[in-house]
Structure formats: structure tokens, C-alpha cells
Amino acid sequence: MSERTILVWFRNDLRIRDNEILLEAVRKADKVLPVYCFDPYYFKKNISGNSKTGSLRARFLLESVADLRNNLKAIGGDLIVRIGSPVEIISQLAEEYHVNEVYHHREVAYEETAISEQVEAALWKMRLNLKHFIGHTLYHKEDLPFPIKDIPDSFAVFKKKVERDSDVRPCIGTPETINTPVITDAGELPTLQMLGLNDVIDDTRLSAIFIGGETTALTQLEHVFSTSLQNANGKPSRNQSAAGPSSKLSPWIALGCVSLRQVYWEIHKHQHSAPANYFNALVLDLLWRDYFRFMFKKHGQKFIATKNEDEQTVTTGGEDELFESWKNGETGVPLVDAIMHELNATGFINNYGRQIVAVFLVNDLKVDWTKGAAYFEEKLIDYSPASNWGNWAFIAGVNDARESKYAIVTKPAIELELRSDYIDTWLPTVKSVDYQDFSDTVAIK
Structure with missing residues (x-):
């Protein structure tokens, strides 16, 4: 029987603790392929001529991805890093590593959901499933006292009903080990210049610098x-x-x-x-x-x-x-x-x-x-x-x-x-x- 490989597509979930897609993949697959894509869409110029993502935020992101890679290595894994469209990268990696399924956390804003839909459509043509998980909220949507369509528009009402009728789930476990396929090219993290940004010059008035990860x-x-x-x-x-x-x-x-x-x-x-x-x-x-x-x-x-x-x-x-x-x-x-x-x-x-x-x-x-x-x-x-x-x-x-x-x-x-x-x-x-x-x-x- 052939080995089962699950590709874990990291986006805004750059951690190994309380991360359902990672733990579920480790439990259900023989091999797990962690991937992060630096999508050029998020570094394009906005209407003011500046990058959609500024240098300070990009540096924090780079530090966070680097730390995720280190944490995955500490439990026996690695992180594939690529620059490019997730549609092309996820599809190519899925074919190269004979992936059986792709996991990711569901997003809600239209730009992020549009990218997910494009990836899902590309995988569907390959007869592969993009499985959606919910990992960005305090309360799981299945535990809310109302369906999404009936969520109160008033924050005060939302707060009252959720705190009264719902419970926060406990954190899930952290994988002790992870088995990845033989990765021939994990890829290097890009520099700010490679993302079209200038280096950060930290302000002398800073009492502390935010470090990602x-x-x-x-x-x-x-x-x-x-x-x-x-x-x-x-x-x-x-x-x-x-x-x-x-x-x-x-x-x-x-x-x-x-x-x-x-x-x-x-x-x-x-x-x-x-x-x-x-x-x-x-x-x-x-x-x-x-x-x-x-x-x-x-x-x-x-x-x-x-x-x-x-x-x-x-x-x-x-x-x-x-x-x-x-x-x-x-x-x-x-x-x-x-x-x-x-x-x-x-x-x-x-x-x-x-x-x-x-x-x-x-x-x-x-x-x-x-x-x-x-x-x-x-x-x-x-x-x-x-x-x-x-x-x-x-x-x-x-x-x-x-x-x-x-x-x-x-x-x-x-x-x-x-x-x-x-x-x-x-x-x-x-x-x-x-x-x-x-x-x-x-x-x-």
C-alpha cells in the first residue's frame, strides 16, 4: 500500500502549537509536506505607489516564517518556501511529491478566500481535495449559539450570547515528531529586496523591536x-x-x-x-x-x-x-x-x-x-x-x-x-x- 502524503499549506497560522492542520496531518498521513508561499500579490503596488505590504510588516513576516521552519526542524521536519502564486506552487508540489490531500486554514476576507478558491479549483482538476479547517478564532463556529447567517450584527448582543452559551475549546496538542518526504529543495527565504522592498532602518527612539515568530x-x-x-x-x-x-x-x-x-x-x-x-x-x-x-x-x-x-x-x-x-x-x-x-x-x-x-x-x-x-x-x-x-x-x-x-x-x-x-x-x-x-x-x- 502506497504512503499517504498530506501537504500543509501555511498562511496566517505560523506555529506548531495549537495548530489543527499540522496535528491532523501528522496523525493521518505517513508523510507531511509543510509549505509556505510568498505570494507576489501581497507585495504589489497600491494606488499610492507603495507596496501593499510595507517593509516593517514584511520583515516581521520573514522572521515568523524563519522561526516556523526552525520549529519544524526541531521535531524532524522542514518547511518548503517558495516565491510565486500559490495556485502554481501548490499544484506543482502536489504533483512532484505525490500528495494525496492539501490542508489549510479557512480565511474570510475576499482577497484571501479568492486565492483559496483558485487553489481549490486547480487541485480539483488534479482530483485532489483542499480540506478547510477553522483555526483563527477564539470560538469555533460549530460552537456558536447561532448559525453564521443569524449572527447578531450588534457586537453587544454577539458578546452576550456567545459568553453565555458557548465555551472556548481547549488547545490541541503539539506534534512531537513529523515525517516529511525527502525534500530536494526546501528553498531559501527571500530578502526584502527580492520582495521589492527596501531594508528597514530602525528608529532610534525605539525601546523595543518586534521580532516575528x-x-x-x-x-x-x-x-x-x-x-x-x-x-x-x-x-x-x-x-x-x-x-x-x-x-x-x-x-x-x-x-x-x-x-x-x-x-x-x-x-x-x-x-x-x-x-x-x-x-x-x-x-x-x-x-x-x-x-x-x-x-x-x-x-x-x-x-x-x-x-x-x-x-x-x-x-x-x-x-x-x-x-x-x-x-x-x-x-x-x-x-x-x-x-x-x-x-x-x-x-x-x-x-x-x-x-x-x-x-x-x-x-x-x-x-x-x-x-x-x-x-x-x-x-x-x-x-x-x-x-x-x-x-x-x-x-x-x-x-x-x-x-x-x-x-x-x-x-x-x-x-x-x-x-x-x-x-x-x-x-x-x-x-x-x-x-x-x-x-x-x-x-x-
């Missing part, structure tokens, strides 16, 4: 809880984000270097080590992520395609100039400029900062919200399609649920203790802010 994700996860009491009772340091404290787990979550379930169960394990309700905002973050993914699954591209028909978009003259001033941090509004300087220099700002600059672009400058969303896509190292475009759509009032508008923070900016190297003009401080007041608006951290 599951290994660093686990270190950061441990750090979040080991410092929880200090952070809960202390004040933001000068080197902290201009917009307040953050767990800063989202870059690793976005690429699946750590699963939402693993973060959730770590919170559950460490709740006793911090003041009551201290981790509520982080759990809320995980729920918002689920909500946006399920909204994309329910509504598809309609979720962000057009503005509500009953609303008229009012724009001002010189929109391009206004947008340029916003993205370069040259609006003349110190808080907004500080946050944008930090985004451009580091590829990361916390959720509160994102809300501030997004609301300013949409409501004050009257600039098309999609320009801001596309700019975040390029710059953010923790870019996730559903969370990014979902957040921007909500702030702009673009969704099928009229009631589900963002509850934007009402604290005046002057009340924030602005201690940031990314702002040239120091704003006066009136008093400290209880950041827990903002927990109900957290969607990305």
Missing part, C-alpha cells in the same frame, strides 16, 4: 503576565506608546504565531495574579477579533464595499493634501501627529491610538476612510484584514447594522499623560487616566 510570541505572552501587577498599578513610561498601555500581542496573533485560544487560556491561568478584571480588556480584544471575522463570513465583501445608502459622504477640497498631512503626521494636532509618527516609525500603535487617528481622518478631515484603511494595511505589522477593515468600516459608519457604531472614547486628549518620544510638542497634563475606562472600545491591541 512563535518563539518570540511565547516570550511576549509570558511577559504580559509576569509584569501584569506592575502594569496594573503603575503609570505609562516615557517610552510607552503615545496613546497608552497595550499588551502588544497583536502582531503575533495576526500571523498566527500564537492562537487566540492559547492567549485565552493563559489569561484564565493567570487571572489570580492581577487585580480583578484587569485582563477583561484583553479578553474583549479576542472577542472583537472573532466578531469581525464572523461578520466578514456572514456579509462577505458587502461588509465594507459601500457606505450606507441613506448616508451622504461629505468631502472637502484638497482631499489628497489632507490625507498626506495625516499620514505624515503633519496635521498640526499634536496627539494625532504623535500617533502617526509612531506608526510610521514602528509599524505599531495601540487600539486607542488607532481610533483617535481614524476618527480624525474621517470626521475632521472628511477624507475617504478606505485611504486610511489601505495605509494601515501597508504600515501595521499586525495587519489582519477583518480587524483592520472592520474597525475602519465601523468608525466610518459602513456596515449592515445601523446600531453597531463604535463607542468612541470621550475622554479629552488633554487628559492623557503624553509621555512619548514621537511628539515634539508636550501637551499639558491634567490628571492620569484610568485606562480601564476604555475597555469597552478595544478592538485591536
Whole structure:
């Protein structure tokens, strides 16, 4: 009887822990062929002439893929890396290694699902199956108290029903060993130049640099809880984000270097080590992520395609100039400029900062919200399609649920203790802010 080979197509699930496609493949196949494709589609130029994926995010991705390869090697495997269309690469590898089936995690945003459909169609012609798994959410869709088509459009209703009627599944095991076919050419990781990008020059004001990969994700996860009491009772340091404290787990979550379930169960394990309700905002973050993914699954591209028909978009003259001033941090509004300087220099700002600059672009400058969303896509190292475009759509009032508008923070900016190297003009401080007041608006951290 011939050996059974399963190709595992990694995308935004760059980990070996709590990874269902990897564990299931190891259990059901004689040989497992792990593959990652650097798809040129994600590095093409956008309408502004910049790469769809900026250098900071691309570097984080390269580090994450390299770490995945190292972790697979540690259990006896390897990772095939290729640059090119997944349709061509997966098909070619499936034929070369006599693959019986291909596994991958299902995506929800239209660009990602379109690529999956193209791969599925190509494999179907080869009489091979592309098996879909669900591995990007906290709650498994089969455990929701309603079918996808009936998911409440209101986040408040979604949260209440899910927390009351559903349970988070435990994390699954980690393969101890993996058997791969004899790989003649695993492929080298591309450089930034090979992806059409420039090298990253790290900003001198950086207190820490985000390093991609599951290994660093686990270190950061441990750090979040080991410092929880200090952070809960202390004040933001000068080197902290201009917009307040953050767990800063989202870059690793976005690429699946750590699963939402693993973060959730770590919170559950460490709740006793911090003041009551201290981790509520982080759990809320995980729920918002689920909500946006399920909204994309329910509504598809309609979720962000057009503005509500009953609303008229009012724009001002010189929109391009206004947008340029916003993205370069040259609006003349110190808080907004500080946050944008930090985004451009580091590829990361916390959720509160994102809300501030997004609301300013949409409501004050009257600039098309999609320009801001596309700019975040390029710059953010923790870019996730559903969370990014979902957040921007909500702030702009673009969704099928009229009631589900963002509850934007009402604290005046002057009340924030602005201690940031990314702002040239120091704003006066009136008093400290209880950041827990903002927990109900957290969607990305």
C-alpha cells in the first residue's frame, strides 16, 4: 500500500502549537509536506505607489516564517518556501511529491478566500481535495449559539450570547515528531529586496523591536503576565506608546504565531495574579477579533464595499493634501501627529491610538476612510484584514447594522499623560487616566 502524503499549506497560522492542520496531518498521513508561499500579490503596488505590504510588516513576516521552519526542524521536519502564486506552487508540489490531500486554514476576507478558491479549483482538476479547517478564532463556529447567517450584527448582543452559551475549546496538542518526504529543495527565504522592498532602518527612539515568530510570541505572552501587577498599578513610561498601555500581542496573533485560544487560556491561568478584571480588556480584544471575522463570513465583501445608502459622504477640497498631512503626521494636532509618527516609525500603535487617528481622518478631515484603511494595511505589522477593515468600516459608519457604531472614547486628549518620544510638542497634563475606562472600545491591541 502506497504512503499517504498530506501537504500543509501555511498562511496566517505560523506555529506548531495549537495548530489543527499540522496535528491532523501528522496523525493521518505517513508523510507531511509543510509549505509556505510568498505570494507576489501581497507585495504589489497600491494606488499610492507603495507596496501593499510595507517593509516593517514584511520583515516581521520573514522572521515568523524563519522561526516556523526552525520549529519544524526541531521535531524532524522542514518547511518548503517558495516565491510565486500559490495556485502554481501548490499544484506543482502536489504533483512532484505525490500528495494525496492539501490542508489549510479557512480565511474570510475576499482577497484571501479568492486565492483559496483558485487553489481549490486547480487541485480539483488534479482530483485532489483542499480540506478547510477553522483555526483563527477564539470560538469555533460549530460552537456558536447561532448559525453564521443569524449572527447578531450588534457586537453587544454577539458578546452576550456567545459568553453565555458557548465555551472556548481547549488547545490541541503539539506534534512531537513529523515525517516529511525527502525534500530536494526546501528553498531559501527571500530578502526584502527580492520582495521589492527596501531594508528597514530602525528608529532610534525605539525601546523595543518586534521580532516575528512563535518563539518570540511565547516570550511576549509570558511577559504580559509576569509584569501584569506592575502594569496594573503603575503609570505609562516615557517610552510607552503615545496613546497608552497595550499588551502588544497583536502582531503575533495576526500571523498566527500564537492562537487566540492559547492567549485565552493563559489569561484564565493567570487571572489570580492581577487585580480583578484587569485582563477583561484583553479578553474583549479576542472577542472583537472573532466578531469581525464572523461578520466578514456572514456579509462577505458587502461588509465594507459601500457606505450606507441613506448616508451622504461629505468631502472637502484638497482631499489628497489632507490625507498626506495625516499620514505624515503633519496635521498640526499634536496627539494625532504623535500617533502617526509612531506608526510610521514602528509599524505599531495601540487600539486607542488607532481610533483617535481614524476618527480624525474621517470626521475632521472628511477624507475617504478606505485611504486610511489601505495605509494601515501597508504600515501595521499586525495587519489582519477583518480587524483592520472592520474597525475602519465601523468608525466610518459602513456596515449592515445601523446600531453597531463604535463607542468612541470621550475622554479629552488633554487628559492623557503624553509621555512619548514621537511628539515634539508636550501637551499639558491634567490628571492620569484610568485606562480601564476604555475597555469597552478595544478592538485591536
